Amino acid sequence: MAGQRSVAWPLSGVAIALVAYATLYPLSGWHWPDPQVFSWVLPKLGHEAATDLAGNILGYVPLGFILCLAHLRVARGALLAGLLTVLGCSALSYALELIQFAVPSRIPSMSDWVLNTLGSAWGVLAALTLQALGVVDAWARLVQRWFRSSSSWGPALLWVWPLGLLYPPPVPLGQGQVWPPLRLLWLEWTQDVSWQGWLLPDDPILIWSQTHAAWLGTPWRTVFESAVVGLGQWAPLCVVCALVAQRSWRLGLMAALVVAGMGVSTLSSALNYGPPQALTWLTLPSCLGLLLGALGGVVLLRCSRRLSAALGLVALGALVVLIHLAPTDPYQAANLAQWTQGRFIRFHGLARWVGLLWPYLAMVWLLAHLWRRRAELGAPTQVPTSGPDGGTGLE
Numbered sequence: 001m002a003g004q005r006s007v008a009w010p011l012s013g014v015a016i017a018l019v020a021y022a023t024l025y026p027l028s029g030w031h032w033p034d035p036q037v038f039s040w041v042l043p044k045l046g047h048e049a050a051t052d053l054a055g056n057i058l059g060y061v062p063l064g065f066i067l068c069l070a071h072l073r074v075a076r077g078a079l080l081a082g083l084l085t086v087l088g089c090s091a092l093s094y095a096l097e098l099i100q101f102a103v104p105s106r107i108p109s110m111s112d113w114v115l116n117t118l119g120s121a122w123g124v125l126a127a128l129t130l131q132a133l134g135v136v137d138a139w140a141r142l143v144q145r146w147f148r149s150s151s152s153w154g155p156a157l158l159w160v161w162p163l164g165l166l167y168p169p170p171v172p173l174g175q176g177q178v179w180p181p182l183r184l185l186w187l188e189w190t191q192d193v194s195w196q197g198w199l200l201p202d203d204p205i206l207i208w209s210q211t212h213a214a215w216l217g218t219p220w221r222t223v224f225e226s227a228v229v230g231l232g233q234w235a236p237l238c239v240v241c242a243l244v245a246q247r248s249w250r251l252g253l254m255a256a257l258v259v260a261g262m263g264v265s266t267l268s269s270a271l272n273y274g275p276p277q278a279l280t281w282l283t284l285p286s287c288l289g290l291l292l293g294a295l296g297g298v299v300l301l302r303c304s305r306r307l308s309a310a311l312g313l314v315a316l317g318a319l320v321v322l323i324h325l326a327p328t329d330p331y332q333a334a335n336l337a338q339w340t341q342g343r344f345i346r347f348h349g350l351a352r353w354v355g356l357l358w359p360y361l362a363m364v365w366l367l368a369h370l371w372r373r374r375a376e377l378g379a380p381t382q383v384p385t386s387g388p389d390g391g392t393g394l395e
Contacts, residue, residue: 060115065126233292247302
């Protein structure tokens, strides 16, 4: 449809953030680089591990692929799109390697830059191959049939939602508990400041161990966990129905999201706690919550896009409130950090921040979506009186 924007652009931003985070992790101990060490010509290391070499190539393949698709979707020629993508990815890699001079735990390398550029070129080659085969155009037409919104951020939210579940939340599917990590960051940044005790008088560990302990006891803990799981599953389904008008497409996308949420939660438990504990998150309250979320999805099938967006705002608001009532175990994060495979699957903690921020980004998008729909449909007095959605029940 006219005005449809490519989801590849916001996904390219996510890929760039992922690459930057992984390159500069742990994002601590920054210092001004020593002039005797800093050099515009990147150093060549004498020995490099094979896993690092493979990681440098594979890390930039998705970025090159998605960014090339974004250039192709704005009607740029194949040669120009490929050239702009490789040059952009190479410039990004070079800039990040220079910034590593200011990070004590990272070492810049000429090999990293070359391999990153090579990886982006492989991604470009894959994108151009799919474009030549007609797959990109066919996919674009299919997406236009699915999503009747001119915004590309809505589909991007659906793509990245499962990524936030890779880091185990305090309650299954319970994303958005942003206050505890922000409090810890503030404690770290103000640890040598005299007025820290005035701003944060209490020990966060004591707060987390005592918060709502009585209220979350039996039997309210089961109700609480079921509500959080149900809202955590229902919220992305509301985003789907705010994007998609046709009921058959809604049903297919919602089923895919439900399967993705359960699959990624199982994968996260297996990678972070070991394969025998893969299904430990699937407790009786979690199953009840999944059932509630599925029943909510059935209700959404007959809701208009505007009503779905409004219900999504209510669901996300309730989820954010309830998830902040859940006690956070600071020792869980410390233990997870020791797992090598856990650190790998979470991309050095980026998945955690995706899960923390996703509900707030989704609320911003839903508000913008409601505002656009109001502008598109005109004043409320122009809506036919036969039904809230002009008789279709989906617009």
